[in-house]
Amino acid sequence: MSDVIEALVEREYAFGFHSDLDTDLAPKGLDEDVVRLISAKKGEPEWLLEWRLAAFCHFLTLEEPTWSNVHHPPIDYQDMHYWAAPKPKPQLASLDELDPEIRATFDKLGISLAEQERLSGVAVDAILDSVSVATTFKAKLAEAGVIFCSFSEAVREHPDLVRKYLGSVVGYRDNFFAALNSAVFSDGSFCFIPAGVRCPMELSTYFRINAAQTGQFERTLIVAEEGASVSYLEGCTAPMRDENQLHAAVVELIALDDASIKYSTVQNWYPGDADGKGGIYNFVTKRGRCAGARSKISWTQVETGSAITWKYPSVILQGDDSVGEFYSVAVTTNHQQADTGTKMIHIGRNTRSTILSKGISAGHAQNTYRGLVKILRSATGARNHTRCDSLLIGPECGAHTFPYVEVKNDTAQVEHEASTSKIGEDQLFYCRQRGLTEEDATSMIVNGFCREVFDELPMEYAVEAQALMRVSLEGAVG
Amino acid sequence: MKAADGSVMDYPSTKEEAWRYTPVDEIVSRLAAAATMPATGTSVSRQVVDALAGDHGGPRLVFVNGVYDADLSDHDNVPAGLWCGLADLSHGRAAANVALAGIDWAVDGFLARNHADGHDSAVVVVDPGVRIDVPVHVVHVSAPDNTGERADSATISHPRTIIDVGSGSRIALIQTYCGLDGRAVTNASTTIRVGRHAEVDHCRVQTESTAATHIGHTRIEQEEGSRLRMISVTIGGDIARNAIDVHLHGPDAQTELVGVNVTTGRQRHDTVVTVDHAASRCASTQRFTGVIDDHGRGSFSGEIIVRPGTVATDAHQSNRNLVLSPNAEADTRPWLQILADDVRCTHGATVGRLDDDALFYLRSRGIPLDEARTMLIGAFIRDVTDAIPHPSLRTHVAAIIAASNGMVATDPERMR
Structure with a gap:
């Protein structure tokens, strides 16, 4: 066991390599032509181009929001590429024909597509820079009636479904970054589980930013029809670069009657170096709509990467008796900043939500939980329980808790509790007395602190998450 | 709006976090209307003051519509070591305090306005090393005249209170904002400096009419080893804001803030509390309770800041x-901003209605519904009312809460 830990400690940002792929880049800058270019490159239908242009026009009227508790130099939206794709190769007949360079990239990331297909039974849609590279396990999924493909493919093959649900949870008018994403989104994943189907395997998307000076703007859309259920995993990495790169994704989830969607994220974008230079700006809009009665949406996230994380995976509890859950671990070290949390909007009767947030702050990092629980007048019998705990490691870091609770129905029961403290001296002493080093002891205590959230992750991710924590906090103690 | 030092200061907007739940626009327009054409004031008798504010045994300064009324005040029984009175009376330390208080921290347009257009200021100065046993009572009565052609307009007052407690001293203070029926706008500012190892027990009771607008700001500066306990009770006002800002400048200081707001009709109450830990080894607690009925809206914004x-x-x-009615609304925003690691901070917030089981239990023992309700509401706010150290004030406040909240008469012994 200690060898494993040693290996992890020795490791720096292991995903910081950069693959030398022949990349097709759009010129830098953002204007209507770029939007048209992206749409044309992808051979999109007219309605989608119009939607993009409407989003772009709306984007021009917006100002970048400044209310979050994060600080960064202004982002120059004209100084990046909005389209970067590996140069197209002839249509692939099978995964074996995938560009060996890309294969090597994903192998380094530990997601060998072939291996995955044969052994783990996890279907992966891998997205490199802007374009979905390969989707595994398609045939087996198709047998069950599940559609799992890249967004572009979905637009081609299932335009009616995409058109029906695109923007129905996060419209392009939603916020600054959602508008930007709607205008220039490059690819993403689409997943549709028809009525009554329990998805036979865990679905997974792997995102990677490879090219320099690019932004990644992907869109994920997951629809679970009546009685369907799905568990979806998302992982992210990026190479080490000195400049900051923007990642502004949109994720939309829709659950109809009795459907359930479980969405898990392990986010490990490049966080920048120890002095806070470089790293990803992760400004993401994630929202689910429990549209049907007795539906359930559950977000689980482990946020260890990114220079700045700014996201609030939310649930709109519209159907009666619907359930929303949010489990989060956010770790910030060095100069990382995180402003993350959730929104639970209770509309239907007897809707229930649970929020469990664990923030860990070390070094010079600032970690903020920001959450809203809103019980509307119609939400009779609504119930919410929120707990957010913060752990501070070192005197220079900060942990902030900014909850909002707004209740307009007297039958609602809402509880919020939070605590902030450093690692207990007595706990550390106890472990050290038994021969653990301070670092091992800290790691153990931190893992215990996060346990309730890790328990919500699918098994293989839980192991990865614990390892990530260990690596993230390396050097933060003592 | 010009601040006291001449700089221009705007009214806040609801986009500012601390004002998110305050209907600022309405307050500003009422303030402007009242300033252009104030209502005629009416005179107030000693009996009225006694009934509205109570008599709690110590010296009492009474202001009617912002103006000091010597006849209604009790100024004969001031103990040695204590000075209280008007700012313009020539007392060296009083004058110095007025000059100092609030020049550099008039943080918003309301405070700037208070400092600039301020009416008579009440000043309380306690010499170092003095223990005052009787409470000092500062009463502000708004008394609009409800007859005549200006009956629909509001009186306006900018009460200001400055309290300076010397090192090692101990004092109890009661501040009452009360009023006759009718429209009034009160824009109040209070500054309390608690010297080294001094101890202050402060009760702030706001029971103005339900047509009144009240903007209250209390700034507390605490030095090393000082202790402050503040109990605030907000019952009156159509729109009422109660802001408390505590700054812990010296190490080992302790602060205990307790408060209740009782909202009925269409009242909107907003409590905004900030405790700023700028020194080491300080301890603070905030315990705030809201009882919201009818179409009322009660908001709480609390913030703990721990400096690096x-x-x-x-x-x-x-x-x-x-929450007692389907139309009532509760907002709560308990915030923590922690910039140091050696801390133990917790916060909790709940919103709920009366426990059905508890109601059933009481009714099954033959207690009528309305009386059972009264008992449970009483129990919910006991934590706050029992914290009031002066028995006369405790009774006074309990009676007003009972009346405003449609509580039925119960045997007081059973309530206790």
Whole structure:
């Protein structure tokens, strides 16, 4: 066991390599032509181009929001590429024909597509820079009636479904970054589980930013029809670069009657170096709509990467008796900043939500939980329980808790509790007395602190998450 | 709006976090209307003051519509070591305090306005090393005249209170904002400086008419080893804001803030509390309770700030809300901003209605519904009312809460 830990400690940002792929880049800058270019490159239908242009026009009227508790130099939206794709190769007949360079990239990331297909039974849609590279396990999924493909493919093959649900949870008018994403989104994943189907395997998307000076703007859309259920995993990495790169994704989830969607994220974008230079700006809009009665949406996230994380995976509890859950671990070290949390909007009767947030702050990092629980007048019998705990490691870091609770129905029961403290001296002493080093002891205590959230992750991710924590906090103690 | 130092200061907007739940626009327009054409004031008798504010045994300064009334005040029984009176009376330390208080921290347009257009200021100065046993009572009565052609307009007052407690002293203070029926706008500012190892027990009771607008700001500066306990009771006002800003400048200071707001009709109450830990080894607690009925809206925004470099901070905050009607609204925003690691901070917030099981239990024992309700509401706010150290004030406040909240008469012994 200690060898494993040693290996992890020795490791720096292991995903910081950069693959030398022949990349097709759009010129830098953002204007209507770029939007048209992206749409044309992808051979999109007219309605989608119009939607993009409407989003772009709306984007021009917006100002970048400044209310979050994060600080960064202004982002120059004209100084990046909005389209970067590996140069197209002839249509692939099978995964074996995938560009060996890309294969090597994903192998380094530990997601060998072939291996995955044969052994783990996890279907992966891998997205490199802007374009979905390969989707595994398609045939087996198709047998069950599940559609799992890249967004572009979905637009081609299932335009009616995409058109029906695109923007129905996060419209392009939603916020600054959602508008930007709607205008220039490059690819993403689409997943549709028809009525009554329990998805036979865990679905997974792997995102990677490879090219320099690019932004990644992907869109994920997951629809679970009546009685369907799905568990979806998302992982992210990026190479080490000195400049900051923007990642502004949109994720939309829709659950109809009795459907359930479980969405898990392990986010490990490049966080920048120890002095806070470089790293990803992760400004993401994630929202689910429990549209049907007795539906359930559950977000689980482990946020260890990114220079700045700014996201609030939310649930709109519209159907009666619907359930929303949010489990989060956010770790910030060095100069990382995180402003993350959730929104639970209770509309239907007897809707229930649970929020469990664990923030860990070390070094010079600032970690903020920001959450809203809103019980509307119609939400009779609504119930919410929120707990957010913060752990501070070192005197220079900060942990902030900014909850909002707004209740307009007297039958609602809402509880919020939070605590902030450093690692207990007595706990550390106890472990050290038994021969653990301070670092091992800290790691153990931190893992215990996060346990309730890790328990919500699918098994293989839980192991990865614990390892990530260990690596993230390396050097933060003592 | 010009601040006292001449700089221009705007009214806040609801986009600012601290004003998110305050209907600022309405307050500003009422303030402007009242300033252009104030209502005629009416005179107030001693009996009225006694009934509205109570008589709690110590010296009493009474202001009617912002103006000091010597006849209504009790100024004969001031103990040695205590000075209280008007700012313009020539007392060296009083004058110095007025000059100092609030020049550099008039943080918003309302305070700037208070400082600039201020009416008579009440000043309380306690010499170092003095223990005052009787409470000092500062009463502000708004008394609009409800007859005549200006009956629909509002009186306006900018009460200001400056309290300076010397090192090692101990004092109890009561501040009452009360009023006759009718429209009034009160824009109040209070500054309390608690010297080294001094101890202050402060009760702030706001029972103005339900047509009144009240903007209250209390700034507290605490030095090393000082202790402050503040109990605030907000019952009156159509729109009422109660802001409390505590700054812990010296190490080992302790603060206990307790409060209740009782909202009925269409009242909107907003409590905004900030405790700023700028020194080490300080301890603070906030316990705020809201009882919201009818179409009322009760909002609580609490914030604990722990500055970098401080150690051994202990800070706690809780906000409990009881929602009694389907049309009532409760907002709570318990915030923590922690910039040091040697802390123990917790906060909790709840919103709920009366416990059905508890009601059933009482009714099954033959207690009528309305009386059972009264008992449970009474129990919910007991934590706050029992914290009031002066028995006469405790009774006074309990009676007003009972009346405003449609509580039925119960045997007081059973309520206790």
